[in-house]
Amino acid sequence: MQMRRDRRRRRRRTRTLLLAIAAIVVAAAVVGVVWVVNATRPAPETAAAEAPAPTASAAEPDAPGDPIDELLAQSGDPDACAVTFAGDGIDLEPQLQTAGLRYQGLPIPARDGLVFGGWYTSADAATALDAAARVNGGVLVACTDRRIELHGGWTTPERLAAADVRVPILMYHQFTTNPAGEDTSLKLNYIYTADFDAQMAYLADTGFYFPTWDELDAFIDGRLWLPERSVIVTDDDADRTWLELGVPIVAAHEVPTTSFVITKWRTEPTPSVWVDQRSHTHDMHDPGANGQGRMVNWSAAEIAADLETSAQILGAKEVIAYPFGHYNETSKEGVAQAGYALARTIEQGYVRVGTDKLALPCIRVNYGTTLGEFIAAVG
Numbered sequence: 001m002q003m004r005r006d007r008r009r010r011r012r013r014t015r016t017l018l019l020a021i022a023a024i025v026v027a028a029a030v031v032g033v034v035w036v037v038n039a040t041r042p043a044p045e046t047a048a049a050e051a052p053a054p055t056a057s058a059a060e061p062d063a064p065g066d067p068i069d070e071l072l073a074q075s076g077d078p079d080a081c082a083v084t085f086a087g088d089g090i091d092l093e094p095q096l097q098t099a100g101l102r103y104q105g106l107p108i109p110a111r112d113g114l115v116f117g118g119w120y121t122s123a124d125a126a127t128a129l130d131a132a133a134r135v136n137g138g139v140l141v142a143c144t145d146r147r148i149e150l151h152g153g154w155t156t157p158e159r160l161a162a163a164d165v166r167v168p169i170l171m172y173h174q175f176t177t178n179p180a181g182e183d184t185s186l187k188l189n190y191i192y193t194a195d196f197d198a199q200m201a202y203l204a205d206t207g208f209y210f211p212t213w214d215e216l217d218a219f220i221d222g223r224l225w226l227p228e229r230s231v232i233v234t235d236d237d238a239d240r241t242w243l244e245l246g247v248p249i250v251a252a253h254e255v256p257t258t259s260f261v262i263t264k265w266r267t268e269p270t271p272s273v274w275v276d277q278r279s280h281t282h283d284m285h286d287p288g289a290n291g292q293g294r295m296v297n298w299s300a301a302e303i304a305a306d307l308e309t310s311a312q313i314l315g316a317k318e319v320i321a322y323p324f325g326h327y328n329e330t331s332k333e334g335v336a337q338a339g340y341a342l343a344r345t346i347e348q349g350y351v352r353v354g355t356d357k358l359a360l361p362c363i364r365v366n367y368g369t370t371l372g373e374f375i376a377a378v379g
Helices: 001-040 044-050 067-075 123-128 158-165 195-206 214-221 241-252 300-314 331-337 371-378
Strands: 080-086 096-098 115-122 147-155 171-172 175-178 190-192 231-234 257-261 275-279 319-320 342-348 360-366
Touching: 044 319, 067 080, 067 096, 115 158, 123 147, 171 342, 175 195, 175 241, 190 195, 190 342, 195 241, 195 371, 214 342, 241 275, 257 319, 275 300, 275 319, 300 331, 331 342
Parallel strands: 080 147, 171 231, 171 360, 175 190, 231 257, 257 275, 319 342, 342 360
Antiparallel strands: 080 096, 115 147
């Protein structure tokens, strides 16, 4: 009996020992697994460095770009300037202009019961309608950081009517360096270059305003205010003497000028940033069978076709000058059919609000016109 009890105690001790050994083995295995996992896992810094960075779209949506910067970038022109427009009742998209060239196509906004007073370099100048600070297509574009803001001014129809501004369109033809003029039947067509230089200096130095043709169009309609001292300078025919003697003078004084070109005779681009080339017709500067110009002998359709050819060569319509000053109702119909808004005659007078747009008068400047006579003519 005693022997059986001793065997049972030995078996219990053996089982206890085996269980203890098994527990030790299991614990050691668990510790080993944990060590292996930790040994193969990257350190926190390494894990952060190796983890792929979130993309911009995953992190947050792209912020919208500056629309002015985008406009400039799309232009691809390093000289492009973005022009923005400010003022009461003005909500216009920005516009690109080119630094060093004259402004092109500035808008002329409209408001019920008001007259647009033009664009200015500051809000104060716009309120005062300060002609010295007014910006138009007669001014070279200059901007800071490729941007400029123009401010629009307004006035009333009553003030426009009371001012009764009259705009002279000066007409020149040919130029000479001979103080005595040219001894031909067309002597009055020639102007002595020293006299022309004095006249252009007077306009430039005394603060005259040079309206563009679209401004003159709006002024005639009563939609646009023009300063009292406004003047338009033109040359007929684009004669060789104009190109060689006249253009350098207007360029030196920075006076915007329109040269009316006979495109059958001249197809070259403008000789200066200060000269706009417009139509003197393509092939109508010749007399018809009755001695009158083709402008009063051809049909409206023929006139329109000729002027369309001229426009294609010049890249512009806008205004023509009638050859020899000859025109009639058929002429005007042809001009309108071709899509021109304005036409200049050789009749003497000034442009006012309400003037016939297809029969604009002018002020002819002849050989021998003194500076005093010139000043009296332009006002």
